[in-house]
Amino acid sequence: MEHFGCDVVLLNEAPTGCFAHNPEPLPENLGELCEAVKNHRAHLGLALDPDADRLSLISEKGIPLGEEYTLALATAFLLPKRKGKVVVNLSTSMVIDDLAAKNGCTVERTKVGEIHVAKHMREIGAVIGGEGNGGVILPDVHLGRDAMVGVAMILQQLADFAGPLSELHAALPQYVMRRRKIELSTGLDPKQALEKIAQKYRHETLDTHDGVKILRDQSWVQVRASNTEPILRIMSEAQSAAVAEKYCAELASVVAA
Incomplete structure:
Protein backbone atom coordinates (compact mmCIF):
# COMPACT_ATOMS: atom_id res chain seq x y z
CA MET A 1 0.00 0.00 0.00
CA GLU A 2 2.90 2.36 0.63
CA HIS A 3 3.94 1.59 -2.96
CA PHE A 4 0.57 3.03 -4.01
CA GLY A 5 1.38 6.26 -2.17
CA CYS A 6 -0.67 5.54 0.95
CA ASP A 7 0.24 6.56 4.49
CA VAL A 8 -0.37 3.38 6.46
CA VAL A 9 -1.00 2.95 10.19
CA LEU A 10 -0.73 -0.71 11.23
CA LEU A 11 -2.55 -2.31 14.14
CA ASN A 12 -1.56 -5.62 15.75
CA GLU A 13 0.99 -6.28 13.02
CA ALA A 14 3.51 -8.13 15.22
CA PRO A 15 3.32 -11.94 14.71
CA THR A 16 3.08 -12.83 18.40
CA GLY A 17 1.04 -15.98 17.87
CA CYS A 18 -1.88 -14.45 19.80
CA PHE A 19 -4.79 -12.58 18.27
CA ALA A 20 -5.63 -9.22 19.86
CA HIS A 21 -9.31 -9.96 19.18
CA ASN A 22 -11.48 -12.49 17.39
CA PRO A 23 -9.76 -12.58 13.97
CA GLU A 24 -12.96 -12.84 11.93
CA PRO A 25 -13.38 -9.40 10.26
CA LEU A 26 -16.94 -8.80 11.47
CA PRO A 27 -18.15 -5.39 12.71
CA GLU A 28 -18.33 -6.55 16.33
CA ASN A 29 -14.60 -7.41 16.25
CA LEU A 30 -13.37 -4.16 14.71
CA GLY A 31 -13.83 -1.60 17.50
CA GLU A 32 -10.12 -0.83 17.81
CA LEU A 33 -9.81 -0.27 14.07
CA CYS A 34 -12.88 1.98 13.99
CA GLU A 35 -11.42 4.18 16.72
CA ALA A 36 -8.03 4.28 14.99
CA VAL A 37 -9.62 5.46 11.73
CA LYS A 38 -11.27 8.35 13.55
CA ASN A 39 -8.23 9.21 15.68
CA HIS A 40 -5.87 9.28 12.68
CA ARG A 41 -8.45 10.97 10.42
CA ALA A 42 -7.87 8.20 7.90
CA HIS A 43 -9.69 7.91 4.59
CA LEU A 44 -10.60 4.30 5.38
CA GLY A 45 -9.80 1.28 7.50
CA LEU A 46 -9.02 -2.20 6.19
CA ALA A 47 -9.47 -5.43 8.15
CA LEU A 48 -8.17 -8.74 6.80
CA ASP A 49 -8.65 -12.22 8.17
CA PRO A 50 -5.55 -14.32 9.04
CA ASP A 51 -5.17 -15.91 5.59
CA ALA A 52 -5.98 -12.66 3.75
CA ASP A 53 -8.90 -13.91 1.66
CA ARG A 54 -11.55 -11.73 3.35
CA LEU A 55 -11.65 -7.94 3.53
CA SER A 56 -13.84 -5.65 5.62
CA LEU A 57 -13.98 -1.88 5.14
CA ILE A 58 -14.34 0.95 7.65
CA SER A 59 -15.49 4.34 6.36
CA GLU A 60 -13.69 7.59 7.16
CA LYS A 61 -16.34 8.08 9.87
CA GLY A 62 -15.13 4.96 11.69
CA ILE A 63 -18.22 2.96 10.71
CA PRO A 64 -17.97 -0.64 9.42
CA LEU A 65 -19.64 -1.04 6.03
CA GLY A 66 -20.27 -4.76 6.49
CA GLU A 67 -18.53 -7.54 4.59
CA GLU A 68 -21.25 -7.71 1.93
CA TYR A 69 -20.26 -4.28 0.66
CA THR A 70 -16.63 -5.22 -0.03
CA LEU A 71 -17.57 -7.30 -3.07
CA ALA A 72 -20.32 -4.81 -3.92
CA LEU A 73 -17.86 -1.91 -4.13
CA ALA A 74 -15.39 -3.98 -6.15
CA THR A 75 -18.19 -4.96 -8.54
CA ALA A 76 -19.38 -1.36 -8.84
CA PHE A 77 -15.81 -0.36 -9.71
CA LEU A 78 -15.20 -3.03 -12.37
CA LEU A 79 -18.44 -3.49 -14.33
CA PRO A 80 -18.66 0.02 -15.84
CA LYS A 81 -15.17 -0.55 -17.24
CA ARG A 82 -15.52 -4.19 -18.22
CA LYS A 83 -18.87 -5.79 -18.96
CA GLY A 84 -19.26 -9.48 -18.27
CA LYS A 85 -20.79 -12.18 -16.13
CA VAL A 86 -20.59 -12.16 -12.34
CA VAL A 87 -20.57 -15.26 -10.10
CA VAL A 88 -21.45 -15.24 -6.40
CA ASN A 89 -22.85 -17.80 -3.99
CA LEU A 90 -26.51 -18.17 -3.07
CA SER A 91 -25.99 -16.41 0.27
CA THR A 92 -24.51 -13.21 -1.19
CA SER A 93 -26.39 -9.91 -1.12
CA MET A 94 -28.88 -8.85 -3.78
CA VAL A 95 -26.86 -5.65 -4.21
CA ILE A 96 -24.70 -7.61 -6.67
CA ASP A 97 -27.75 -8.35 -8.84
CA ASP A 98 -28.72 -4.67 -8.78
CA LEU A 99 -25.24 -3.55 -9.82
CA ALA A 100 -25.04 -6.13 -12.59
CA ALA A 101 -28.45 -5.13 -13.98
CA LYS A 102 -27.46 -1.45 -13.89
CA ASN A 103 -24.45 -2.26 -16.07
CA GLY A 104 -26.24 -4.62 -18.46
CA CYS A 105 -24.60 -7.70 -16.95
CA THR A 106 -25.88 -10.94 -15.45
CA VAL A 107 -25.26 -12.81 -12.20
CA GLU A 108 -25.00 -16.57 -11.75
CA ARG A 109 -25.08 -18.16 -8.30
CA THR A 110 -23.48 -21.29 -6.86
CA LYS A 111 -23.42 -23.18 -3.60
CA VAL A 112 -21.50 -21.53 -0.76
CA GLY A 113 -17.76 -22.17 -0.94
CA GLU A 114 -14.85 -20.58 -2.77
CA ILE A 115 -14.26 -23.71 -4.86
CA HIS A 116 -17.81 -23.65 -6.24
CA VAL A 117 -17.64 -19.96 -7.13
CA ALA A 118 -14.17 -20.18 -8.69
CA LYS A 119 -15.02 -23.29 -10.72
CA HIS A 120 -18.14 -21.70 -12.19
CA MET A 121 -16.28 -18.47 -12.91
CA ARG A 122 -13.78 -20.42 -14.98
CA GLU A 123 -16.54 -22.34 -16.77
CA ILE A 124 -18.43 -19.24 -17.92
CA GLY A 125 -15.57 -16.75 -18.18
CA ALA A 126 -16.83 -14.40 -15.47
CA VAL A 127 -15.06 -11.05 -15.09
CA ILE A 128 -15.51 -10.89 -11.30
CA GLY A 129 -16.95 -12.98 -8.52
CA GLY A 130 -16.69 -13.81 -4.88
CA GLU A 131 -18.64 -14.31 -1.70
CA GLY A 132 -20.46 -11.96 0.63
CA ASN A 133 -18.05 -12.63 3.49
CA GLY A 134 -15.62 -10.07 2.06
CA GLY A 135 -14.06 -12.38 -0.52
CA VAL A 136 -13.25 -10.79 -3.89
CA ILE A 137 -12.16 -12.93 -6.86
CA LEU A 138 -10.65 -11.15 -9.85
CA PRO A 139 -9.74 -13.81 -12.45
CA ASP A 140 -7.31 -11.48 -14.22
CA VAL A 141 -5.10 -11.95 -11.14
CA HIS A 142 -6.06 -15.48 -10.04
CA LEU A 143 -9.15 -17.59 -9.34
CA GLY A 144 -9.18 -17.28 -5.58
CA ARG A 145 -10.46 -14.89 -2.94
CA ASP A 146 -7.78 -12.27 -2.32
CA ALA A 147 -8.10 -9.42 0.16
CA MET A 148 -5.19 -7.47 -1.31
CA VAL A 149 -6.80 -7.56 -4.75
CA GLY A 150 -9.86 -6.08 -3.08
CA VAL A 151 -7.72 -3.43 -1.38
CA ALA A 152 -6.17 -2.39 -4.70
CA MET A 153 -9.58 -2.12 -6.36
CA ILE A 154 -11.07 -0.06 -3.51
CA LEU A 155 -8.08 2.30 -3.39
CA GLN A 156 -8.28 2.91 -7.14
CA GLN A 157 -12.02 3.43 -6.84
CA LEU A 158 -11.51 6.02 -4.09
CA ALA A 159 -8.82 7.79 -6.12
CA ASP A 160 -11.11 7.95 -9.17
CA PHE A 161 -14.08 9.11 -7.10
CA ALA A 162 -12.10 11.78 -5.21
CA GLY A 163 -14.66 11.66 -2.41
CA PRO A 164 -15.16 9.81 0.88
CA LEU A 165 -15.82 6.09 1.17
CA SER A 166 -19.07 6.75 3.03
CA GLU A 167 -20.48 8.48 -0.07
CA LEU A 168 -19.40 5.63 -2.35
CA HIS A 169 -21.17 3.22 -0.03
CA ALA A 170 -24.30 5.39 0.28
CA ALA A 171 -24.65 5.49 -3.51
CA LEU A 172 -25.11 1.70 -3.63
CA PRO A 173 -28.46 -0.07 -3.13
CA GLN A 174 -28.91 -0.62 0.60
CA TYR A 175 -29.99 -3.92 2.12
Whole structure:
Protein backbone atom coordinates (compact mmCIF):
# COMPACT_ATOMS: atom_id res chain seq x y z
CA MET A 1 0.00 0.00 0.00
CA GLU A 2 2.90 2.36 0.63
CA HIS A 3 3.94 1.59 -2.96
CA PHE A 4 0.57 3.03 -4.01
CA GLY A 5 1.38 6.26 -2.17
CA CYS A 6 -0.67 5.54 0.95
CA ASP A 7 0.24 6.56 4.49
CA VAL A 8 -0.37 3.38 6.46
CA VAL A 9 -1.00 2.95 10.19
CA LEU A 10 -0.73 -0.71 11.23
CA LEU A 11 -2.55 -2.31 14.14
CA ASN A 12 -1.56 -5.62 15.75
CA GLU A 13 0.99 -6.28 13.02
CA ALA A 14 3.51 -8.13 15.22
CA PRO A 15 3.32 -11.94 14.71
CA THR A 16 3.08 -12.83 18.40
CA GLY A 17 1.04 -15.98 17.87
CA CYS A 18 -1.88 -14.45 19.80
CA PHE A 19 -4.79 -12.58 18.27
CA ALA A 20 -5.63 -9.22 19.86
CA HIS A 21 -9.31 -9.96 19.18
CA ASN A 22 -11.48 -12.49 17.39
CA PRO A 23 -9.76 -12.58 13.97
CA GLU A 24 -12.96 -12.84 11.93
CA PRO A 25 -13.38 -9.40 10.26
CA LEU A 26 -16.94 -8.80 11.47
CA PRO A 27 -18.15 -5.39 12.71
CA GLU A 28 -18.33 -6.55 16.33
CA ASN A 29 -14.60 -7.41 16.25
CA LEU A 30 -13.37 -4.16 14.71
CA GLY A 31 -13.83 -1.60 17.50
CA GLU A 32 -10.12 -0.83 17.81
CA LEU A 33 -9.81 -0.27 14.07
CA CYS A 34 -12.88 1.98 13.99
CA GLU A 35 -11.42 4.18 16.72
CA ALA A 36 -8.03 4.28 14.99
CA VAL A 37 -9.62 5.46 11.73
CA LYS A 38 -11.27 8.35 13.55
CA ASN A 39 -8.23 9.21 15.68
CA HIS A 40 -5.87 9.28 12.68
CA ARG A 41 -8.45 10.97 10.42
CA ALA A 42 -7.87 8.20 7.90
CA HIS A 43 -9.69 7.91 4.59
CA LEU A 44 -10.60 4.30 5.38
CA GLY A 45 -9.80 1.28 7.50
CA LEU A 46 -9.02 -2.20 6.19
CA ALA A 47 -9.47 -5.43 8.15
CA LEU A 48 -8.17 -8.74 6.80
CA ASP A 49 -8.65 -12.22 8.17
CA PRO A 50 -5.55 -14.32 9.04
CA ASP A 51 -5.17 -15.91 5.59
CA ALA A 52 -5.98 -12.66 3.75
CA ASP A 53 -8.90 -13.91 1.66
CA ARG A 54 -11.55 -11.73 3.35
CA LEU A 55 -11.65 -7.94 3.53
CA SER A 56 -13.84 -5.65 5.62
CA LEU A 57 -13.98 -1.88 5.14
CA ILE A 58 -14.34 0.95 7.65
CA SER A 59 -15.49 4.34 6.36
CA GLU A 60 -13.69 7.59 7.16
CA LYS A 61 -16.34 8.08 9.87
CA GLY A 62 -15.13 4.96 11.69
CA ILE A 63 -18.22 2.96 10.71
CA PRO A 64 -17.97 -0.64 9.42
CA LEU A 65 -19.64 -1.04 6.03
CA GLY A 66 -20.27 -4.76 6.49
CA GLU A 67 -18.53 -7.54 4.59
CA GLU A 68 -21.25 -7.71 1.93
CA TYR A 69 -20.26 -4.28 0.66
CA THR A 70 -16.63 -5.22 -0.03
CA LEU A 71 -17.57 -7.30 -3.07
CA ALA A 72 -20.32 -4.81 -3.92
CA LEU A 73 -17.86 -1.91 -4.13
CA ALA A 74 -15.39 -3.98 -6.15
CA THR A 75 -18.19 -4.96 -8.54
CA ALA A 76 -19.38 -1.36 -8.84
CA PHE A 77 -15.81 -0.36 -9.71
CA LEU A 78 -15.20 -3.03 -12.37
CA LEU A 79 -18.44 -3.49 -14.33
CA PRO A 80 -18.66 0.02 -15.84
CA LYS A 81 -15.17 -0.55 -17.24
CA ARG A 82 -15.52 -4.19 -18.22
CA LYS A 83 -18.87 -5.79 -18.96
CA GLY A 84 -19.26 -9.48 -18.27
CA LYS A 85 -20.79 -12.18 -16.13
CA VAL A 86 -20.59 -12.16 -12.34
CA VAL A 87 -20.57 -15.26 -10.10
CA VAL A 88 -21.45 -15.24 -6.40
CA ASN A 89 -22.85 -17.80 -3.99
CA LEU A 90 -26.51 -18.17 -3.07
CA SER A 91 -25.99 -16.41 0.27
CA THR A 92 -24.51 -13.21 -1.19
CA SER A 93 -26.39 -9.91 -1.12
CA MET A 94 -28.88 -8.85 -3.78
CA VAL A 95 -26.86 -5.65 -4.21
CA ILE A 96 -24.70 -7.61 -6.67
CA ASP A 97 -27.75 -8.35 -8.84
CA ASP A 98 -28.72 -4.67 -8.78
CA LEU A 99 -25.24 -3.55 -9.82
CA ALA A 100 -25.04 -6.13 -12.59
CA ALA A 101 -28.45 -5.13 -13.98
CA LYS A 102 -27.46 -1.45 -13.89
CA ASN A 103 -24.45 -2.26 -16.07
CA GLY A 104 -26.24 -4.62 -18.46
CA CYS A 105 -24.60 -7.70 -16.95
CA THR A 106 -25.88 -10.94 -15.45
CA VAL A 107 -25.26 -12.81 -12.20
CA GLU A 108 -25.00 -16.57 -11.75
CA ARG A 109 -25.08 -18.16 -8.30
CA THR A 110 -23.48 -21.29 -6.86
CA LYS A 111 -23.42 -23.18 -3.60
CA VAL A 112 -21.50 -21.53 -0.76
CA GLY A 113 -17.76 -22.17 -0.94
CA GLU A 114 -14.85 -20.58 -2.77
CA ILE A 115 -14.26 -23.71 -4.86
CA HIS A 116 -17.81 -23.65 -6.24
CA VAL A 117 -17.64 -19.96 -7.13
CA ALA A 118 -14.17 -20.18 -8.69
CA LYS A 119 -15.02 -23.29 -10.72
CA HIS A 120 -18.14 -21.70 -12.19
CA MET A 121 -16.28 -18.47 -12.91
CA ARG A 122 -13.78 -20.42 -14.98
CA GLU A 123 -16.54 -22.34 -16.77
CA ILE A 124 -18.43 -19.24 -17.92
CA GLY A 125 -15.57 -16.75 -18.18
CA ALA A 126 -16.83 -14.40 -15.47
CA VAL A 127 -15.06 -11.05 -15.09
CA ILE A 128 -15.51 -10.89 -11.30
CA GLY A 129 -16.95 -12.98 -8.52
CA GLY A 130 -16.69 -13.81 -4.88
CA GLU A 131 -18.64 -14.31 -1.70
CA GLY A 132 -20.46 -11.96 0.63
CA ASN A 133 -18.05 -12.63 3.49
CA GLY A 134 -15.62 -10.07 2.06
CA GLY A 135 -14.06 -12.38 -0.52
CA VAL A 136 -13.25 -10.79 -3.89
CA ILE A 137 -12.16 -12.93 -6.86
CA LEU A 138 -10.65 -11.15 -9.85
CA PRO A 139 -9.74 -13.81 -12.45
CA ASP A 140 -7.31 -11.48 -14.22
CA VAL A 141 -5.10 -11.95 -11.14
CA HIS A 142 -6.06 -15.48 -10.04
CA LEU A 143 -9.15 -17.59 -9.34
CA GLY A 144 -9.18 -17.28 -5.58
CA ARG A 145 -10.46 -14.89 -2.94
CA ASP A 146 -7.78 -12.27 -2.32
CA ALA A 147 -8.10 -9.42 0.16
CA MET A 148 -5.19 -7.47 -1.31
CA VAL A 149 -6.80 -7.56 -4.75
CA GLY A 150 -9.86 -6.08 -3.08
CA VAL A 151 -7.72 -3.43 -1.38
CA ALA A 152 -6.17 -2.39 -4.70
CA MET A 153 -9.58 -2.12 -6.36
CA ILE A 154 -11.07 -0.06 -3.51
CA LEU A 155 -8.08 2.30 -3.39
CA GLN A 156 -8.28 2.91 -7.14
CA GLN A 157 -12.02 3.43 -6.84
CA LEU A 158 -11.51 6.02 -4.09
CA ALA A 159 -8.82 7.79 -6.12
CA ASP A 160 -11.11 7.95 -9.17
CA PHE A 161 -14.08 9.11 -7.10
CA ALA A 162 -12.10 11.78 -5.21
CA GLY A 163 -14.66 11.66 -2.41
CA PRO A 164 -15.16 9.81 0.88
CA LEU A 165 -15.82 6.09 1.17
CA SER A 166 -19.07 6.75 3.03
CA GLU A 167 -20.48 8.48 -0.07
CA LEU A 168 -19.40 5.63 -2.35
CA HIS A 169 -21.17 3.22 -0.03
CA ALA A 170 -24.30 5.39 0.28
CA ALA A 171 -24.65 5.49 -3.51
CA LEU A 172 -25.11 1.70 -3.63
CA PRO A 173 -28.46 -0.07 -3.13
CA GLN A 174 -28.91 -0.62 0.60
CA TYR A 175 -29.99 -3.92 2.12
CA VAL A 176 -29.88 -5.38 5.61
CA MET A 177 -28.77 -8.95 6.27
CA ARG A 178 -29.39 -10.98 9.40
CA ARG A 179 -28.00 -14.37 10.45
CA ARG A 180 -28.76 -17.05 13.02
CA LYS A 181 -27.21 -20.39 13.95
CA ILE A 182 -29.03 -23.51 15.13
CA GLU A 183 -26.87 -26.11 16.87
CA LEU A 184 -27.23 -29.68 15.64
CA SER A 185 -26.06 -31.10 18.98
CA THR A 186 -29.72 -31.30 20.05
CA GLY A 187 -30.20 -34.28 17.74
CA LEU A 188 -31.76 -32.19 14.99
CA ASP A 189 -31.48 -33.89 11.60
CA PRO A 190 -30.49 -31.21 9.06
CA LYS A 191 -31.88 -33.12 6.10
CA GLN A 192 -35.27 -33.51 7.76
CA ALA A 193 -35.28 -29.85 8.79
CA LEU A 194 -34.64 -28.73 5.22
CA GLU A 195 -37.30 -31.07 3.87
CA LYS A 196 -39.81 -29.67 6.39
CA ILE A 197 -39.07 -26.11 5.29
CA ALA A 198 -39.28 -26.98 1.59
CA GLN A 199 -42.64 -28.64 2.17
CA LYS A 200 -44.07 -25.79 4.27
CA TYR A 201 -43.06 -23.12 1.74
CA ARG A 202 -43.65 -25.18 -1.40
CA HIS A 203 -46.08 -22.59 -2.80
CA GLU A 204 -43.44 -19.85 -2.69
CA THR A 205 -40.48 -19.43 -5.06
CA LEU A 206 -37.73 -21.75 -3.82
CA ASP A 207 -34.11 -22.42 -4.72
CA THR A 208 -32.86 -25.75 -3.33
CA HIS A 209 -29.34 -25.85 -4.78
CA ASP A 210 -27.84 -25.10 -1.33
CA GLY A 211 -30.27 -25.79 1.47
CA VAL A 212 -33.60 -24.02 0.97
CA LYS A 213 -33.78 -20.39 -0.13
CA ILE A 214 -37.17 -18.65 -0.20
CA LEU A 215 -37.23 -15.80 -2.71
CA ARG A 216 -39.59 -12.93 -1.96
CA ASP A 217 -40.11 -9.38 -3.20
CA GLN A 218 -36.81 -7.55 -2.71
CA SER A 219 -35.94 -10.04 0.03
CA TRP A 220 -35.05 -13.65 0.74
CA VAL A 221 -34.38 -16.09 3.56
CA GLN A 222 -32.22 -19.21 3.38
CA VAL A 223 -31.51 -22.20 5.59
CA ARG A 224 -28.51 -24.40 4.87
CA ALA A 225 -26.23 -26.81 6.66
CA SER A 226 -22.80 -25.35 7.40
CA ASN A 227 -19.84 -26.74 5.47
CA THR A 228 -17.53 -26.32 8.48
CA GLU A 229 -19.60 -26.57 11.69
CA PRO A 230 -22.37 -28.84 13.08
CA ILE A 231 -25.00 -26.13 12.68
CA LEU A 232 -27.79 -24.94 10.44
CA ARG A 233 -27.32 -21.39 9.20
CA ILE A 234 -30.30 -19.10 8.68
CA MET A 235 -29.66 -15.98 6.59
CA SER A 236 -32.12 -13.35 5.46
CA GLU A 237 -31.92 -10.10 3.54
CA ALA A 238 -34.41 -7.29 3.07
CA GLN A 239 -34.57 -3.53 2.71
CA SER A 240 -35.23 -3.13 6.44
CA ALA A 241 -33.79 -4.73 9.55
CA ALA A 242 -37.28 -5.46 10.87
CA VAL A 243 -38.20 -7.60 7.86
CA ALA A 244 -34.85 -9.40 7.79
CA GLU A 245 -35.12 -10.20 11.51
CA LYS A 246 -38.73 -11.34 11.07
CA TYR A 247 -37.73 -13.81 8.34
CA CYS A 248 -34.89 -15.24 10.45
CA ALA A 249 -37.20 -15.71 13.43
CA GLU A 250 -39.86 -17.26 11.21
CA LEU A 251 -37.53 -19.93 9.83
CA ALA A 252 -35.95 -20.60 13.23
CA SER A 253 -39.39 -21.32 14.68
CA VAL A 254 -40.23 -23.68 11.81
CA VAL A 255 -36.99 -25.61 12.35
CA ALA A 256 -37.59 -25.81 16.11
CA ALA A 257 -41.24 -26.92 15.80
